[in-house]
Amino acid sequence: MLSTARTALFGTGTLRHGALRAAVQPLYSSRRLGSSRSDDSHGNHEGSVAADEPKRTLPQKASHIVRSILHGSEQVRQETKDTLSKVLARGKYVHELSTHRVKPGCMDEYKAIVAELYPLIVRNHSPRVKLVGSWETDIGDLDTAIHIWEYQGYPALSRAYSEYRADSAYTELHQKLQPLLRERKSQIMLEFQFWPTHPPVARGGVYELRSYTLKSGTLLEWEQNWRVGVECRKHHEVPMGAWFSQLGSLNQVHHLWQYPDLQLRKEVREAAWSENGWPETVLNTVPLIQKMSSRIMLPMPFSSLK
Numbered sequence: 040m041l042s043t044a045r046t047a048l049f050g051t052g053t054l055r056h057g058a059l060r061a062a063v064q065p066l067y068s069s070r071r072l073g074s075s076r077s078d079d080s081h082g083n084h085e086g087s088v089a090a091d092e093p094k095r096t097l098p099q100k101a102s103h104i105v106r107s108i109l110h111g112s113e114q115v116r117q118e119t120k121d122t123l124s125k126v127l128a129r130g131k132y133v134h135e136l137s138t139h140r141v142k143p144g145c146m147d148e149y150k151a152i153v154a155e156l157y158p159l160i161v162r163n164h165s166p167r168v169k170l171v172g173s174w175e176t177d178i179g180d181l182d183t184a185i186h187i188w189e190y191q192g193y194p195a196l197s198r199a200y201s202e203y204r205a206d207s208a209y210t211e212l213h214q215k216l217q218p219l220l221r222e223r224k225s226q227i228m229l230e231f232q233f234w235p236t237h238p239p240v241a242r243g244g245v246y247e248l249r250s251y252t253l254k255s256g257t258l259l260e261w262e263q264n265w266r267v268g269v270e271c272r273k274h275h276e277v278p279m280g281a282w283f284s285q286l287g288s289l290n291q292v293h294h295l296w297q298y299p300d301l302q303l304r305k306e307v308r309e310a311a312w313s314e315n316g317w318p319e320t321v322l323n324t325v326p327l328i329q330k331m332s333s334r335i336m337l338p339m340p341f342s343s344l345k
Contacts, residue, residue: 268320
C-alpha cells in the first residue's frame with residue numbers, strides 16, 4: 040500500500056509508460072479488428088466498421104498519441120465542450136476567494152479592521168452576499184489572510200461591487216486596510232456540483248485549504264475522479280467545500296477541509312488509504328496536476344466556518 044502511495048504521489052517511469060500505452064492501445068485494437076474481419080467469412084460488423092475507418096499514416100498516428108497524452112482523449116475533450124459549464128458546477132452560487140498578504144507585524148491591526156468591515160458587509164447585503172469564512176494562515180504562506188465569499192449568482196456579485204464603492208463606511212474602512220497590505224488577489228470560482236459548500240458551523244480546530252493548478256483540459260477528469268474520492272474521505276472527515284476557478288488565475292481547484300488538530304489530520308488521511316476507490320483517485324489525479332500547495336489556517340472570530 041505504501042508503495043502504491045509513493046507511486047501515486049511522485050510518479051514513475053512505469054506510470055508515464057502506462058499513459059503512453061493507454062493512448063496507443065486503441066490503435067492496436069483497431070488494427071486487430073481490421074485483421075479479424077479479413078478472416079471472418081460472415082463479415083463481422085465490428086470488423087466492418089474498423090475497416091471502413093480511414094487509415095492513419097505513421098506521422099498521423101504519432102500526432103494522435105501526442106495529442107492524447109498532452110490534451111486528453113477526443114472523447115474527453117468533446118464531453119468537456121458539451122457539459123463542463125452544466126455538469127461540474129451547482130449553478131446556484133458564485134464564490135470569491137480573496138487573498139490578502141499582510142505586512143509583517145501588521146496582522147493584529149488588519150484583523151481588527153476586517154472584524155468590523157466584513158460583518159458590516161454581511162449585514163448590509165445579506166442574503167445576496169454571505170461570508171463563507173475568514174482565516175489566518177498558520178502554516179504555509181505566512182502573514183496571509185484568506186476570505187471566501189458567496190454571492191447569489193453573477194448579478195449579485197456585480198451589484199455588490201457597485202454598492203461597495205458607493206458605501207462611505209465601506210470605503211473608509213477599506214482605505215484603512217490598504218497601508219497594511221503587501222498584495223491582494225481575487226479569484227472568482229464555482230463550487231463543484233457533488234461537493235456543496237458547508238453551512239456555517241463552529242467546530243474549532245484547524246482548516247486546510249489545498250490548492251491545485253491543473254493541466255489545461257483536465258478539469259472534467261479531475262471532477263470524475265473526485266466524485267469517487269470525496270465519498271471515500273467522507274467516511275473519515277467532513278468536506279467543507281470545493282471550487283474551480285472561472286476568473287483570475289485559471290485551471291485551479293481548491294479543496295477545504297477541517298480537522299480538530301494536525302495529529303487527527305494525519306490519522307484520517309492515512310485511514311483513507313484503506314477505502315476502496317481512494318488509492319485509484321490519487322493515482323488518476325496526480326498526473327493531472329502542474330502545481331499544488333497546502334495552507335493550514337486558523338479561523339477568525341467572525342468567520343462563519345470556525
